[in-house]
Amino acid sequence: MMKSYRLVIDCPDQIGIVSAVSQFLADHQASIVEANHHKDNQENWFFMRNEIEAESFALTLDQFKQEFSPVAEQFKMNWHIVDSSHKPNVILMASRESHCLADLLHRWHSGELDCNIVAVIANHEHLRQMVQWHGIPYHYVPFPKEDKAGAFAQVKELIYEYEANTIVLARFMQIFPDELCKEFAGQVINIHHSFLPSFAGAKPYHQAHKRGVKLIGATCHYVTGDLDAGPIIDQEIMRISHRDSVDDMVRKGRECEKQALARGLRNHIQNRVIINGNKTIVFD
Amino acid sequence: MMKSYRLVIDCPDQIGIVSAVSQFLADHQASIVEANHHKDNQENWFFMRNEIEAESFALTLDQFKQEFSPVAEQFKMNWHIVDSSHKPNVILMASRESHCLADLLHRWHSGELDCNIVAVIANHEHLRQMVQWHGIPYHYVPFPKEDKAGAFAQVKELIYEYEANTIVLARFMQIFPDELCKEFAGQVINIHHSFLPSFAGAKPYHQAHKRGVKLIGATCHYVTGDLDAGPIIDQEIMRISHRDSVDDMVRKGRECEKQALARGLRNHIQNRVIINGNKTIVFD
Amino acid sequence: MMKSYRLVIDCPDQIGIVSAVSQFLADHQASIVEANHHKDNQENWFFMRNEIEAESFALTLDQFKQEFSPVAEQFKMNWHIVDSSHKPNVILMASRESHCLADLLHRWHSGELDCNIVAVIANHEHLRQMVQWHGIPYHYVPFPKEDKAGAFAQVKELIYEYEANTIVLARFMQIFPDELCKEFAGQVINIHHSFLPSFAGAKPYHQAHKRGVKLIGATCHYVTGDLDAGPIIDQEIMRISHRDSVDDMVRKGRECEKQALARGLRNHIQNRVIINGNKTIVFD
Amino acid sequence: MMKSYRLVIDCPDQIGIVSAVSQFLADHQASIVEANHHKDNQENWFFMRNEIEAESFALTLDQFKQEFSPVAEQFKMNWHIVDSSHKPNVILMASRESHCLADLLHRWHSGELDCNIVAVIANHEHLRQMVQWHGIPYHYVPFPKEDKAGAFAQVKELIYEYEANTIVLARFMQIFPDELCKEFAGQVINIHHSFLPSFAGAKPYHQAHKRGVKLIGATCHYVTGDLDAGPIIDQEIMRISHRDSVDDMVRKGRECEKQALARGLRNHIQNRVIINGNKTIVFD
Incomplete structure (x- = not known):
């Protein structure tokens, strides 16, 4: 099975979240295997999961965590990224x-x-x-x-x-x-x-x-x-x-x-x- | 749609119910289109539905009711028979x-x-x-x-x-x-x-x-x-x-x-x- | 029912599509009601549908068509945008x-x-x-x-x-x-x-x-x-x-x-x- | 699990099959656990399965086979009876x-x-x-x-x-x-x-x-x-x-x-x- 990273995010909904995240991913050559979005209209909350082909990605997980932090802070995200090869x-x-x-x-x-x-x-x-x-x-x-x-x-x-x-x-x-x-x-x-x-x-x-x-x-x-x-x-x-x-x-x-x-x-x-x-x- | 009679019975379970009913039906030339039985083991109660081709049947509904009475009484049946052409x-x-x-x-x-x-x-x-x-x-x-x-x-x-x-x-x-x-x-x-x-x-x-x-x-x-x-x-x-x-x-x-x-x-x-x-x- | 625009896209897959589209939408204040992506791995083809709250959107459909054209051309997109109030x-x-x-x-x-x-x-x-x-x-x-x-x-x-x-x-x-x-x-x-x-x-x-x-x-x-x-x-x-x-x-x-x-x-x-x-x- | 006999029959359809079989079973005290009938109208063929509580039954399987033979012959039945305790x-x-x-x-x-x-x-x-x-x-x-x-x-x-x-x-x-x-x-x-x-x-x-x-x-x-x-x-x-x-x-x-x-x-x-x-x- 291909190694992938799974980036899971939830945060208050606002314009620009998808744009910011996908821009960040594209900037680091992330080939996206699967992307899912959901907006809870009652709670005005946004949910997102991106599965990224690990090979395509220019960052290590540690680098990712560091560089993604400002984006996450800007949108007040709860988030984590998981390496599919680190099995639970x-x-x-x-x-x-x-x-x-x-x-x-x-x-x-x-x-x-x-x-x-x-x-x-x-x-x-x-x-x-x-x-x-x-x-x-x-x-x-x-x-x-x-x-x-x-x-x-x-x-x-x-x-x-x-x-x-x-x-x-x-x-x-x-x-x-x-x-x-x-x-x-x-x-x-x-x-x-x-x-x-x-x-x-x-x-x-x-x-x-x-x-x-x-x-x-x-x-x-x-x-x-x-x-x-x-x-x-x-x-x-x-x-x-x-x-x-x-x-x-x-x-x-x-x-x-x-x-x-x-x-x-x-x-x-x-x-x-x-x-x-x-x-x-x-x-x- | 073919005219049929539906004979629906429930009564305390005991040996001989199916035999008595099917003997009665056979005695009057009833061609059975569909027969269903169920026994509730907890309540020891028996349920039965027979759908009979009306044309094949030698009795009118009134005759049926009269002649079937002794069988029904013997087994303490709740029962009714319905003519499918009498639509509810x-x-x-x-x-x-x-x-x-x-x-x-x-x-x-x-x-x-x-x-x-x-x-x-x-x-x-x-x-x-x-x-x-x-x-x-x-x-x-x-x-x-x-x-x-x-x-x-x-x-x-x-x-x-x-x-x-x-x-x-x-x-x-x-x-x-x-x-x-x-x-x-x-x-x-x-x-x-x-x-x-x-x-x-x-x-x-x-x-x-x-x-x-x-x-x-x-x-x-x-x-x-x-x-x-x-x-x-x-x-x-x-x-x-x-x-x-x-x-x-x-x-x-x-x-x-x-x-x-x-x-x-x-x-x-x-x-x-x-x-x-x-x-x-x-x-x- | 809320009026919305539905932007439907398919194109050869490559890095940067989602980023470009969502950046464009965010730049024009689009509030996204629902977003769906799919990648056909065998054909290496990408499919996307965005449903946008019409009220939130700063562009008319005509303006959209004009301004989105360069993005669409860059990624060789088949695309159309539909106003939900124009019923088929x-x-x-x-x-x-x-x-x-x-x-x-x-x-x-x-x-x-x-x-x-x-x-x-x-x-x-x-x-x-x-x-x-x-x-x-x-x-x-x-x-x-x-x-x-x-x-x-x-x-x-x-x-x-x-x-x-x-x-x-x-x-x-x-x-x-x-x-x-x-x-x-x-x-x-x-x-x-x-x-x-x-x-x-x-x-x-x-x-x-x-x-x-x-x-x-x-x-x-x-x-x-x-x-x-x-x-x-x-x-x-x-x-x-x-x-x-x-x-x-x-x-x-x-x-x-x-x-x-x-x-x-x-x-x-x-x-x-x-x-x-x-x-x-x-x-x- | 309770021991039972399963009597499975198929034969040309005619009036009196159910009556004959159930009379036979009742005559030998068979308590019927489950009974199913089906008539294939196109082929005019009748199918029947009776599951009988073994304890209630007055006959051994060998006796059953012998005594049931005349009934089976009369209606040209294909039939077999299986003892549930003889596992396949x-x-x-x-x-x-x-x-x-x-x-x-x-x-x-x-x-x-x-x-x-x-x-x-x-x-x-x-x-x-x-x-x-x-x-x-x-x-x-x-x-x-x-x-x-x-x-x-x-x-x-x-x-x-x-x-x-x-x-x-x-x-x-x-x-x-x-x-x-x-x-x-x-x-x-x-x-x-x-x-x-x-x-x-x-x-x-x-x-x-x-x-x-x-x-x-x-x-x-x-x-x-x-x-x-x-x-x-x-x-x-x-x-x-x-x-x-x-x-x-x-x-x-x-x-x-x-x-x-x-x-x-x-x-x-x-x-x-x-x-x-x-x-x-x-x-x-």
Whole structure:
């Protein structure tokens, strides 16, 4: 895969932003692979992602950061630039259910997910073999009722130890504490097994079955202190009928979960997702 | 279209129901066009719909009713048989928005909906011309804040006058009173402009936009006293992104509304929908 | 709706295009509502659409054309700029089937399609009343076997008379002659009742039924001399099963046709579709 | 999972089939879990699948076969009855690509596919480790250009050795010879990486990209001597746009392939698929 730089910007909207950025890029011979813009009219805020062919570019990343600073300051930009060859370090967290974990591991193994899966943390031993077969360290962290804080302290330590910048809750069944949500804001991705905001909370497929809905779904979202209410990255649905038992709904729901999580994570690690309050811009 | 009889049955499940019914039908030379069964394992309840070629059948409907009675009693059946050539009388109710009404009128006009649309009732004058062009009586019933009960009394009278057995709320923006919900239970169909149970209540697209969901939808359901919580007949969804404004969502939502309502109504008037508590069986 | 200018450009790709265009726009105070870029890597060709808030813009369209010329020449651009308040003149053509025509007329009537429907031309009288009710002239042009050329000559005359720049074949069942395809290249939109390239040609639903496919669809495309092989604008599909007869497939297929045609036409009249050889860029 | 018997019948349509079968079942206390009927009106042929709770049933399978014979003969039935606890023996065949194989292995491993995967046969060594980790024998059979017949002879031998009754071509890139197609008719399932009948043959995603379609798909079908033209079991599609490169289409296509193949195989091993000429009945 060609090496590229991804320049991601958001700032108050005004005339001249695109012009200033693209002039800067052209001045340094940047060949632009993909460019995306979005303006939030309600908030009057501007979002931009440029993917630049690295070879074409006359600046190193350090030089870029220095020289681009005045432009960024002029427009009060939040911005960062990422080298696509510096793959993000991802930790997967799981409990007993294997479908999302196995799906992500295979996608990673076959080169579809451009990241380093540096470790799996789980509160059960069930999935150890599958993970280790992929050559990935498996950390069993028990979550006793009386000391969940201690367990999460271990999780936090592991995140630091592995220098992970993305944590994926792949059907991890413990509630992430507020403190960690804040510390790793925008870095923790969850898959919720319902079409949020419907059926938030426990046993969503049972809720859905009881309500008699004709479509079920799954939601990939960033984790915030507000349970199941963080910014949504992606959603997937599947049609069901009266013939579907709760078990059928669970099975079909797993398909939705795998799809929504894999797409959401892929867009996240390619720096295609920008959080905008409690919503997301996804430049896919 | 070939004339058929539709025999719809539900009863406590036990061995021998299908055998008894199909023996009865075979004994009278019934050629079965379509047969559907469903067993609700939780409730131990059985549901069945048989569509019979009328020409093949040796009994008149009256004879059928008489001769089938002992079978029905033996198995404690709720049952009815419908002659497909006796089209149901449908009243459409609307307010200002035309998309669902126009969609249903055109489907009816082109022969896709096998019913008599006997009248349109609306609490605005906006849609009169469109309705009358189709040769359908248009009743303007104002709904003043201080006398909604009086307005609904007029609606009720019209329902009786037209001998309507199905009432479709095609974006009719007044809340059906509990008393009418009970009187016409299982006969009033609403289209709700959200993917229920998400965003029940007012302005669902604004709610959806604010929540940042990635899919919007619409729900066709029977009206009960419990607002937006009646048995769901059909649902439809459409993918959206950060690029979609509330207006775009309204526009895309209208597509979902038209689809879900037309499919739901079509199945209802073909006696394919059976209410099962707060859920539906849809033999489509 | 806010008045806007739509600047649509395609040219050989090179560094500096976006910079030059956005600098030019910023220099004239253009507030950009929406910007889209695409680079065809195989052809090394660049495509761009900018939607500009008209009020913000310091130039008239004539001034724009003059002052932008040097930029356009430098980059060898194909380009045009469109005033959104100059609605395109659209002629709809039909035969007997009403569903696509009725659908487009209602969308136009309710303000969803931002164009002038200046006339309907049909080779049958069936749909006259429906069209005239909308206040649109209806031209019946018979297509006798022995003089189709003469009929198409009348069609061409009507296109000129109405100064139409978009012709929509809304289930018009005559084959557009090569000469007209060339004369109105990129202006004639057809809805084909199959998921092209499957089942090109006649009776696609019968073909699909015979082949036993599990999904059917429709294709909205530009008309070229090569029947059913022009650039695809949009496609829609629907799931079917062994239970669906050819009639059911026709009915479900009509839904696909309405959806694909309405979306395709909407994108076309908003200048969101750019033809790229035998493919399209659709900036939706 | 509850043990059940699946009685699958097809025969010329006539009055009394359902009655005779259900009477027979009721006479032997069969509690019916699920019943499906279908009548092909064009061929005047009847299809039926009954799933019977084994515990409720008063007959052994052998007794059933004997006692049901007169009924079957009377109606000229093709029929078989399957004990759900006798899981089918499945051989998976693959080449280099892992996505379908990994997907099926994980579904099987997690209990979603109710079969014995008795072996994997591949014409490459790439996937050995992944397969063996699941505890499944891996047979590398090379397919030299000059002796494909010899290679297929080995395949045939392995099928017999493992007493396999279902062979899944999970992206196996060799053309199954006519002789084997006939010998294992209705037992060999392929996943074709396009929405058949579009883009049959080689490199379908390249064909699709070139044609500029807006949806891509995959097709799960039975293998017959007529390449890519056997009875379709399931199809899946995904929306694409001008932004999608061939690589993106391949990636999205793999999702379609996994979904269509897993659903198709699941329905096949639950005896829910009946071949009807070149079409299928799928009682899902």
